[in-house]
Amino acid sequence: MANxxxxxxxxxxxxxxxxxxxxxxxxxxxxxxxxxxxxVVAVGVVTYNxxxxxxxEYGTSFLTQSDWNPIETDLxxxxxxxxxxxxxxxxxxxxxxxxxxPTGIAIxxxxxxxxxxxxxxxxxxxxxxxxxxxxxxxxxxxxxVFSPWFTNAIANPLATSIGQFIPWxxxxxxxxxxxxxxxxxxxxxxxxxxxAITRDVLQAVPNHQRDVMLALGSTRWEVIWLSVLPYxxxxxxxxxxxxxxxxxxxxxxxxxxxxxxTRIEESIFYPATTAAALVASELPNSNSTMHESALIYLxxxxxxxxxxxxxxxxxxxxxxxxxxxxxxx
Amino acid sequence: xxIQTNMQxxxxxxxxxxxxxxxxxxxxxxxxxxxxxxxxxVLIVGGAALNLDFFTQTYQPPVAVGSEAIDPATGLPIDxxxxxxxAIDPATGLPIDxxxxxxxxxxxDLSQVEARGGVLHGIxxxxxxxxxxxxxxxxxxxxxxxxxAEYPDTPFNTFIRFCCDVLSGAPSIVIGVVGFTLLVQTxxxxxxxxxxxxxxxxxxxxxxxxxxxxxxLVPNATREAAMAMGAPMWYATLTxxxxxxxxGIVTGALLAFARGAGETAPLLLTxxxxxxxxxxxxxxxxxxxxxxYKYIESPFPAENQLAWGxxxxxxxxxxxxxxxxxxxxxxxxxx
Amino acid sequence: MAATAHPAHSMTVRGLKPFYAKRQAVQAVDLDVRAHxxxxxxxxxxxxxxxxxRCLNRMHETIPYAHAEGSVKxxxxxxxxxGIDATLxxxxxxxxxxxxxxxxxxxxxxxxxxxxxxxxxxxxxxxDRRVEQALRSANLWDEVKDKLQLSGLALSGGQQQRxxxxxxxxxxxxxxxxxxxxxxLDPISTLKIEELLLQLRERYxxxxxxxxxxxxxxxxxxxxxxxxxxGQEQPVGLLVEEGSTEQIFxxxxxxxxxxxxxxKVG
Numbered sequence: 049m050a051n052x053x054x055x056x057x058x059x060x061x062x063x064x065x066x067x068x069x070x071x072x073x074x075x076x077x078x079x080x081x082x083x084x085x086x087x088v089v090a091v092g093v094v095t096y097n098x099x100x101x102x103x104x105e106y107g108t109s110f111l112t113q114s115d116w117n118p119i120e121t122d123l124x125x126x127x128x129x130x131x132x133x134x135x136x137x138x139x140x141x142x143x144x145x146x147x148x149x150p151t152g153i154a155i156x157x158x159x160x161x162x163x164x165x166x167x168x169x170x171x172x173x174x175x176x177x178x179x180x181x182x183x184x185x186x187x188x189x190x191x192x193v194f195s196p197w198f199t200n201a202i203a204n205p206l207a208t209s210i211g212q213f214i215p216w217x218x219x220x221x222x223x224x225x226x227x228x229x230x231x232x233x234x235x236x237x238x239x240x241x242x243x244a245i246t247r248d249v250l251q252a253v254p255n256h257q258r259d260v261m262l263a264l265g266s267t268r269w270e271v272i273w274l275s276v277l278p279y280x281x282x283x284x285x286x287x288x289x290x291x292x293x294x295x296x297x298x299x300x301x302x303x304x305x306x307x308x309x310t311r312i313e314e315s316i317f318y319p320a321t322t323a324a325a326l327v328a329s330e331l332p333n334s335n336s337t338m339h340e341s342a343l344i345y346l347x348x349x350x351x352x353x354x355x356x357x358x359x360x361x362x363x364x365x366x367x368x369x370x371x372x373x374x375x376x377x
Numbered sequence: 378x379x380i381q382t383n384m385q386x387x388x389x390x391x392x393x394x395x396x397x398x399x400x401x402x403x404x405x406x407x408x409x410x411x412x413x414x415x416x417x418x419v420l421i422v423g424g425a426a427l428n429l430d431f432f433t434q435t436y437q438p439p440v441a442v443g444s445e446a447i448d449p450a451t452g453l454p455i456d457x458x459x460x461x462x463x464a465i466d467p468a469t470g471l472p473i474d475x476x477x478x479x480x481x482x483x484x485x486d487l488s489q490v491e492a493r494g495g496v497l498h499g500i501x502x503x504x505x506x507x508x509x510x511x512x513x514x515x516x517x518x519x520x521x522x523x524x525x526a527e528y529p530d531t532p533f534n535t536f537i538r539f540c541c542d543v544l545s546g547a548p549s550i551v552i553g554v555v556g557f558t559l560l561v562q563t564x565x566x567x568x569x570x571x572x573x574x575x576x577x578x579x580x581x582x583x584x585x586x587x588x589x590x591x592x593x594l595v596p597n598a599t600r601e602a603a604m605a606m607g608a609p610m611w612y613a614t615l616t617x618x619x620x621x622x623x624x625g626i627v628t629g630a631l632l633a634f635a636r637g638a639g640e641t642a643p644l645l646l647t648x649x650x651x652x653x654x655x656x657x658x659x660x661x662x663x664x665x666x667x668x669x670y671k672y673i674e675s676p677f678p679a680e681n682q683l684a685w686g687x688x689x690x691x692x693x694x695x696x697x698x699x700x701x702x703x704x705x706x707x708x709x710x711x712x
Numbered sequence: 713m714a715a716t717a718h719p720a721h722s723m724t725v726r727g728l729k730p731f732y733a734k735r736q737a738v739q740a741v742d743l744d745v746r747a748h749x750x751x752x753x754x755x756x757x758x759x760x761x762x763x764x765x766r767c768l769n770r771m772h773e774t775i776p777y778a779h780a781e782g783s784v785k786x787x788x789x790x791x792x793x794x795g796i797d798a799t800l801x802x803x804x805x806x807x808x809x810x811x812x813x814x815x816x817x818x819x820x821x822x823x824x825x826x827x828x829x830x831x832x833x834x835x836x837x838x839x840d841r842r843v844e845q846a847l848r849s850a851n852l853w854d855e856v857k858d859k860l861q862l863s864g865l866a867l868s869g870g871q872q873q874r875x876x877x878x879x880x881x882x883x884x885x886x887x888x889x890x891x892x893x894x895x896x897l898d899p900i901s902t903l904k905i906e907e908l909l910l911q912l913r914e915r916y917x918x919x920x921x922x923x924x925x926x927x928x929x930x931x932x933x934x935x936x937x938x939x940x941x942x943g944q945e946q947p948v949g950l951l952v953e954e955g956s957t958e959q960i961f962x963x964x965x966x967x968x969x970x971x972x973x974x975x976k977v978g
Binding site: 069070072073074076077078079080081083084085087088090091094095098150151152154155157158159162163171173174175176177178180181182183184185186187188189191192193236239240243267268269270272273290293294296297298299300303304324327328331332343344347350351354355357358359362 | 390391393394397398400401402403404405407408409411412414415416418419516517520521523524525527528536537539540541542543544546547548549550551552553554555557558559577578581582585609610611614635636638639640641642645646649666669670673674681684685688691692695696699703
Binding site for chain 3: 164165256257258259260261262263264265266267270274275278279281
């Protein structure tokens, strides 16, 4: 029997799937693949429905109003304006990006182009470990070790010197939690993402692009600067965007370090809040359905932003690692 | 032959070359310093907080130094300096923050408080939730991975891959919000199940993509050999292709486990935390990352020490799994 | 030969031993490259001919853990002696690769200009003049003069290979090395490149690696034959014979050359 089956022509396409339960198996795997789509839809639908009350009340002005006051008093009605959280999210991520992007790209260059082969695997592994450390541990180290040091060694000297002329660096610094220190810790956290993706897209650059420059008498750096980096520019931008996405959505380190204040202060050394930190600290004990709805609205906005960032970033990375259209081998 | 003649600018270029290459080395060193500092602090400070009780006991309210007496009814230490502001909130089992607790009399010396107890409840909770999440995620992730790798690549597959990227890129607090609205509010209770399902959102994409990638490495000859024997495709996939790729799938599962075990934000909104040991997934549970967070926010320096100890255990778990994965995959690659 | 217009440069290779890590890839090579000639390096695959070629402008050492010992002289300067910068060597000894390579992110014009800019040339008119000159010398000018700002990838494979040659001659090296320049091209493009090589011989000294014996016979003045010795733990390449192309192909001195030429090995 076995011989007969082995020599009979192999059925193909749909006909083949119908045999011996193959159709059933295909439907089964399809079902689980659909579950993944279902999960994404669930995130969208749940945050969209949950925020209905706040969206109806505030619309898009939610994002620009700067008064977040969930507590009802005799004098004030509660009000929910997300601008303090949006502003804190954007500023802390901006600080993180300014620090982490050049550093991360430089690490990626070192790992891909300059590092001795012996060290490459070890250093690559080290960078990946940095990415594996849970964010709550970054937060713990940030709160207990880094932020006191940062306040004494960097924030205070800056605030008492040039901070007297530049309002956004002004002191006096009362607590060691604030925007700046959060930004620095976020930078450390997104560094591995940017470094690893930069390394990967640089390694996808075909060697002949380097050889040509070398044969023209380039230095190692000129090879990188004139050939390798331009070739992989889109992918590197994609990596930086993925890092930005991680910084925007990072919750625990931000919650622990930023000081959770919904007042808008000009100085980056003062406490602030981020969207993720606000949701994490207020949603478990919200005061009213509107409060809860406003927090879910914030989560929806956060999801929307990171969704767009991810979409763009994955496209750029994919485009680079795929190689240029029409290029030969 | 003089090769120097037409290269007057070479000294400057050579200098730029060296400076920029040096900068990349500096950047790499800059990234490694915090890694060593963080691991070092957790190992040293956290290691110092460890003892046998730490692994065998659950949460116990802190007591003032020298005072072993605790009111058995409330769990509060019967020490006058602590009454009021050092009080323990009976609902959450957490110390009430003195600044919000309304006692404006005398500020007690918080450093005179000794923490006791351990994180057994956290270890048990983390293992229960993460393993439950893994059990839900594995079938979804592996079957979806098979779908992506073994069937023709269509735009639909690209869309599923994109969905995976969206899920793994989604902020974990958003996943927490989904768990909170979908499960906690509808069941009117925080529970381990809610936490496990929230973690599933984050673990499924990792497992699906690793499975897909590892299945694609299985040579086509393996599939054809099995199907040439007359086996239907599903049988060949499950008995030949998947076992060939098993070590890679296990790797993906372990990495997903490590990621899930370290997540805090989704758990904050779904399992709430529990001061007591619980083995029920339908009750609020404790988890190591959550305990780390709660202990560091505590006003008692002694409990801050516990945060480092908890972080130590958490890091051992997460980095241990990562190291294990690296070492075994390196060994497999070597053959 | 107008020595003043086109200075004559020769190369002398003595005891050259290329290594990959600790493994010696080719037994010590002695080779002479005479001014204004085309020297062909031929042999079966794996015989180390490309490796030897890459040693001639110190490209070999850009591969991790690879290095070379021995002496390679350009005229009277040993390019392997201490204190000589490999980067400067490569300005004088250019190289064209197997794959036609356009720098992906640059226009046709910039593909040529990049090497000139490295040398510190920034004057726009001078750059224009030199780019045109290089493209004319590579028989490419008429085909691309109207689309200099287009991507180099818009060109065909044969055109890209001539673009690579133009890029190399733009910086006016003394010697140009070709690593199987036609193996990725169709027969018509191959003929155009061969024609171009014969023209370039008037001005440069050329070394070409080829797996195509007919090509070596058609265009080279002298030929060096490499073989693989497989008796040992790891195969090692060696130079078996060097001589005028006519002599190599009509009456080879070495039995192995004869077998290779007649198609019995390789």
